[in-house]
Amino acid sequence: xxxxxxTGALLASAVSLAILSGCEGVxxxxxxxxxxxxxxxxxxxxxxxxxxxGVAPLAPLPDSPPIPPDNKQSDAKVELGKLLFFxxxxxxxxxxxxxxxxxPAQGWAWAEDLSRGYPGTVHWRNSQSIINSGHYxxxxxANSVPxxxxxxxxxxxxxxxxxxxNDIMTARLTLxxxxxxxxxxxxxxxxxxxxxxxxxxxxxxxxxxxxxxxxDRYLKGDKNALTDEQLRGKALFEGKAxxxxxxxxxxxxxxxxxxxxxxxxxRWEEDGLAQITFRFEMYAKGSNEELYRTAKAxxxxxxxxxxxxxxxxxxxxxxxxxxxxxxxMHNGAFYTLEEVVDFYDRGGFDEEGRTTxxxxxxxxxxxxxxxxxxxxxxxxxxxxxxxxxxxxxxKPVLPEYAPLFTLxxxxxxxx
Numbered sequence: 092x093x094x095x096x097x098t099g100a101l102l103a104s105a106v107s108l109a110i111l112s113g114c115e116g117v118x119x120x121x122x123x124x125x126x127x128x129x130x131x132x133x134x135x136x137x138x139x140x141x142x143x144x145g146v147a148p149l150a151p152l153p154d155s156p157p158i159p160p161d162n163k164q165s166d167a168k169v170e171l172g173k174l175l176f177f178x179x180x181x182x183x184x185x186x187x188x189x190x191x192x193x194x195p196a197q198g199w200a201w202a203e204d205l206s207r208g209y210p211g212t213v214h215w216r217n218s219q220s221i222i223n224s225g226h227y228x229x230x231x232x233a234n235s236v237p238x239x240x241x242x243x244x245x246x247x248x249x250x251x252x253x254x255x256x257n258d259i260m261t262a263r264l265t266l267x268x269x270x271x272x273x274x275x276x277x278x279x280x281x282x283x284x285x286x287x288x289x290x291x292x293x294x295x296x297x298x299x300x301x302x303x304x305x306x307d308r309y310l311k312g313d314k315n316a317l318t319d320e321q322l323r324g325k326a327l328f329e330g331k332a333x334x335x336x337x338x339x340x341x342x343x344x345x346x347x348x349x350x351x352x353x354x355x356x357x358r359w360e361e362d363g364l365a366q367i368t369f370r371f372e373m374y375a376k377g378s379n380e381e382l383y384r385t386a387k388a389x390x391x392x393x394x395x396x397x398x399x400x401x402x403x404x405x406x407x408x409x410x411x412x413x414x415x416x417x418x419x420m421h422n423g424a425f426y427t428l429e430e431v432v433d434f435y436d437r438g439g440f441d442e443e444g445r446t447t448x449x450x451x452x453x454x455x456x457x458x459x460x461x462x463x464x465x466x467x468x469x470x471x472x473x474x475x476x477x478x479x480x481x482x483x484x485x486k487p488v489l490p491e492y493a494p495l496f497t498l499x500x501x502x503x504x505x506x
Contacts, residue, residue, distance in 0.1 A: 147340040149329075151307045152411065156225030156297050162240060162290045164297065171273045172295030175288050177486050180263040181247050183254035186210055189246065189292060192218045195484045198415035199299065204423025205358060205365060209254040213358075215368045216389070217423040222412040222482060225297035228346055232405045232421045233392045239293035244285075250375065251368050261285045269490030301412055305476040317476055323466075324473025332435070332460055332470055343410035343477060348392045349454045350403040352439020352446040355388035356422040388448025389421065403449030414478035428471045436460045436467065 158164055175181055179188040192206045192214070193199045199220045201207055206218035216232055228234065230242035247253035247260070264270045264283035274283040277291065308316035317325065328334045337345055358365040373383050376394040392404040405421045413419070418426045424441065425431050433442065439457040440446045447453050462470070496504070 146335055147345065149306065149310065149335070149339060149343060150341045151310045152223065152226065152300070152302045152341045154302050155300060156223075158297065159238065159240070162293060164294050165277065167273070168277045168291050168294045169298055170295075171270075171277055172291035172293070174270075174273075174487055174489060175292050176295050178489050180267075181253065181255060181260050181288060183209060183256070183259075185263070187253050189243070190486065192246070192252065193221050195482065198222075198412065198417075199482070200416045202417065204356065204418050208251040208368065212251045213362070213365050213368055214251050215365070215372050216421050217418065219408065220412050220416045221296050222299050222301055223342065223409060225300065226342055227409075229406075233348075233395055234346070234406050235395065239296050240289050243289040243292045247289075250371065257285050260288070263492075264288065266492050266495055267490050268493050299482065301479050301482060304411070304479040307479075309476075318472065320469050320472040321476050322473075324469040324471070324476075327462070327466055327470045328473055331466070332462065333456065334435075334470075336456055337407045338410050344407040346406060348401065348404040348406055349456070350391070350405075350447055350449055350452040351457050352434075352453050353405075353420045353422065353424050354441050354445035355448045356424070359387070386448075390449075391421070400452055402452050403447050404452060410474060410477045412478050412482075414475050415481055428474050429467070432462070432467050432470055432474075436462045 176189045179185050179191065182188065187209055192201050194201060199222050201218035204217060206214035206216065208214040219232070224230065224239060224242075228237070230236050230239065231245070236242050236245050247255045248257075261283060264274070264285070270283050274280040274287060278284070278287045280287060305316045305321070328338075337347070337349060339345055356365070359369055360366075369389075370383065373386065373390075377397070378386070378390075378394075382390065388403060390402050392401040392406070393399070395401065408419075413428070417428075418424070419428075419431050425434060430442075434440070435457070436459065438459040439453060
């Protein structure tokens with residue numbers, strides 16, 4: 092029986108490989124990108140295609156994101172999630188919290204090219220803002236997890252992020268009376284369960300939305316919400332500059348994957364620790380030996396299905412709240428919106444003439460735009476209209492540890 096099962100498994104694998112081999116050439120030619128698996132929280136993230144332009148038009152963002160049926164919102168759950176979001180005890184050495192890489196004062200992100208890492212490491216990608224993240228169909232630059240509930244543990248336990256272990260984190264929560272009380276109230280847990288910690292954090296993150304931007308007001312009918320400069324920029328965005336091809340719908344992102352030509356991180360050439368992190372992540376994601384030894388650029392969405400046509404592709408980022416989230420791109424290659432516009436105007440090359448490390452998959456949508464200096468100024472002005480007032484928040488006072496048992500109870504237990 093075992094032999095038959097093994098033979099069947101090998102045959103299935105061989106058939107799958109044959110099918111994939113036959114499809115790869117077709118997909119490489121026909122598929123500009125692939126879309127991540129959509130979940131219940133993606134309903135407003137990807138708008139219906141416009142019949143006239145072939146892309147979804149820009150649209151106002153709904154006031155609140157869809158709520159998954161297995162994690163309903165409540166004030167008590169959101170308040171618990173807020174505490175846990177700022178609490179570094181949900182991590183390895185109790186020094187890194189969610190807010191360490193998603194700082195309210197830094198756009199709910201991290202204002203360096205590569206995000207900070209667990210002590211003794213550095214991260215390998217730029218930290219994305221969590222503003223409006225409840226509307227996304229998945230999380231991370233490659234949509235590698237389907238929900239905020241899955242994102243939180245992936246970050247808190249990631250080797251170059253939180254580096255936490257379930258048992259240690261659970262034990263810490265258990266030794267905090269305030270958390271025992273709150274978990275009991277919200278989830279009915281006699282003692283805190285780590286799975287419910289992630290659900291509470293996700294509930295808190297779904298309250299971090301911005302829907303009062305100048306663009307939202309304009310799209311809802313206030314024709315004075317945009318300046319003349321921004322209106323000229325909007326015309327460029329939807330026309331000559333071609334931004335609308337990917338940055339469309341309510342999130343100003345079609346949530347699809349492209350290689351737009353972003354050059355490899357120069358820190359990998361200068362920073363030994365960053366290079367070690369890069370190789371560690373390659374190994375952890377199952378890179379083959381050849382790719383591990385030779386890659387000089389982030390493979391991006393390749394690790395979703397290990398298809399060569401996805402090398403160097405990343406999810407189109409939302410343009411919302413970008414006024415506060417510099418630097419930009421998956422590796423923080425550009426520190427200003429002006430630099431970003433110049434990059435696109437050059438056809439996906441930086442000012443030194445550098446482009447993607449995966450030129451075979453570079454999108455044919457990326458080409459020189461021929462923008463004038465005035466047009467670039469107008470376009471940047473319009474990009475700023477995707478952001479409203481900065482959303483700031485003070486760090487809450489975190490509850491303290493206390494012994495789980497009194498000395499008297501311990502003495503009694505020894506009898």
